[in-house]
Amino acid sequence: MSAVIEAHHDDHDHGPAKGITRWLYTTNHKDIGSMYLWFSFIMFLVGGVMALVIRAELFQPGLQFVEPALFNQMTTNHGLIMVFGAIMPAFVGLANWMVPLMIGAPDMALPRMNNLSFWILPFAFGMLLSTLFMESGGPNFGWTFYAPLSTTYAPDSVTYFIFAVHLAGASSIMGAINIIATILNMRAPGMTLMKMPMFVWTWLITAYLLIAVMPVLAGAVTMMLFDIHFGTSFFDASGGGDPVLFQHVFWFFGHPEVYIMILPAFGIVSHIISTFSRKPLFGYDSMVYATSSIAFLSFIVWAHHMFTVGMPLAGELFFMYATMLIAVPTGVKVFNWVSTMWRGSMTFETPMLFALAFIFLFTIGGFSGLMLAIAPADFQYHDTYFVVAHFHYVLVSGALFSIFGAVYFWLPKWTGHMYNEGLGKLHFWLSFIGVNVAFFPMHFSGLAGMPRRIPDYALQFADFNAWSTVGAFVFGISQLLFLWILVQTIRAGQKATTEVWEGSEGLEWTVPSPAPYHTFAEPPKVA
Amino acid sequence: MMSKLSSIARTVLATLCVFAGAAAVAAEYNMPVGVTDVSREIQELHMTIFWICVVIGVLVFGAMLVSMVLHRKSLGATPATFHESTKLELLWTVIPIVILVVMALPATDVLVKIYDTGGEDMVVEVRGYQWKWQYKYLDEELNEQVSFFSNLATPRGQILGQSEKGENYLLEVDNELVIPTDTKVRFLLTSNDVIHSWWVPDFGLKRDAIPGFINEAWANVKEPGVYRGQCTELCGKDHGFMPVVVRVVPKAEFQQWYAAQLEASATEALAMAN
Structure with missing residues (x-):
């Protein structure tokens, strides 16, 4: 393989352009991947600060730091920024870096569109954040922006919010098209679909979900725009419209969206578990089928977010049964990961710690998800902190932990340096403890009756909230350590080998570390 | 290795004891059992599914922990090479489906019961406003008889920390909804904005109040008392400050209260006419 790369070096290879133009004009998948990752990390810190504002206010009963109006802007923007600005772009960044390297392609199939889809994002989120400084304040209607709170009763800045969502959605669709085009057309000879690395498979399926549902979101916000400015009444009951329609349209996008944020994580964890168990992934075929089943089911379960809106009994039963079914393919995946570890030869480097924590905590989030699927019980859980606990277990200790794991796993390939293992483990343990102290008590506050999205609460919830705040600050502050580790590894560190990890498998581990600016100018052969 | 295994067994056992102990001791950590048949059945359902999850969790996490302790490279473990088994895949597809059916059956029963809103003894309309509730008592023809607003009664000073917070901080209102015991009350829910x-945890009753829609729900409360809940759908700035308080009283006491309300509203109507 290295012969191929050397031959390429004699060719028309050139390094990156100098200065700022390298980043503005680049069509290189590695540059764009890095920009996506840095962008998402900045958004993660911005959304994290908002989370800490929320947690500081909720540390004790009573209003201490922020007014309810600002509190609602913080919860809304925390959700929007983390979902659309942190988790999704981070996965796109990982796809940019790793999909071409994993399938033996020289770059993404559509490099110019790749540049565009990234550069839209800073404008989209710049606009979204600018609303916080406007006279009316920013979006304050929750990240789910239910009408008519987000239309008739919205602050004036809602139009900027709508435009920002449109831009972010366009960026996502372009990213998804690019990933599908790359995976379907640019695989190395011999790499059949059922030989693709699991991360590539999960991203292929995720990209189809994105193309299917981002236009639905665009439709929802466009109808809002028309209701607000052009006198239509899609969601306005007094004009013959239907506020519940908004929720159906939103969650038809929203439920696949949550799988968009977790399927690539499944791929990452499959690679890490297999590498550090020094054993091939157990049940590759069934993993592919399970991922596809989850993607299919994600389209027919949306109304389980709406059990309390007053659907007919038949509707409630259908959505309850369909939702419960998701536990089957998800269970298959967890069982396969455990079987991959079984009788392996395990070591516990930082990526493995994050992957193991992912399996533990994502499964706990899965259990609470199964409980939430039970419609009668959901009448008690709905819109309480039990739901907040559930989705933070699957999104923070699920999606985000997989991203941390992926960064530690591939960082030596990107930078050519090993990160500091001791500091990496410290980052893991602080994050692990912080996440659990922050989010586990939320199960209790929810069951005890605390609604979500409230700036102040009754006295019986005080202890749980104090713990959550302590955990959130531990978790938040330990991310500065992560930043320090990243900077340190980029600038210096022990040189990484080509294989990096003892048990590594796959084409990305056949190119030198750091990966040259251009790789696989000639396709490798896959046996 | 055996000592490792037995230490795992002890850990698992200890964890289980902690779980069981926690569940038994601290009712305030759990969903309330409540005071209606529906709320009791929901709580049972919740506990059943919780324990099924605990058992599955112990098995899955147990296997993982055994692997993490025994199959480590530092103990000289050499990796096996097996990587698929159709039998196992089928097994762990079919068994979860069976477990899900076992969960779905009682869940369906409870849901059917919750949806049985007919045969009521009285009807109350619940109307949401930013940020208060309005309660209307309706007669058989659904004509309004008695109507009043229910606002947060907690003084601003308590919220801002200028005075000490009361026992029912944020869960107290000026006018409580009053309903009689042993009566099937049908609620019609809607909103003005x-x-x-509308959520009363002890009734196992939560239903959205949506402008342009009339949703239905019901409760039949056996025990007199004051039951407190909150608005559970983000509705703007003061979403956290519109509690739900229901006072359930014996039938005779309710009749007395209701007669007084009727009289008061008649006097008011007369005063308006003049």
């Missing part, structure tokens, strides 16, 4: 959600 944005979407709200």
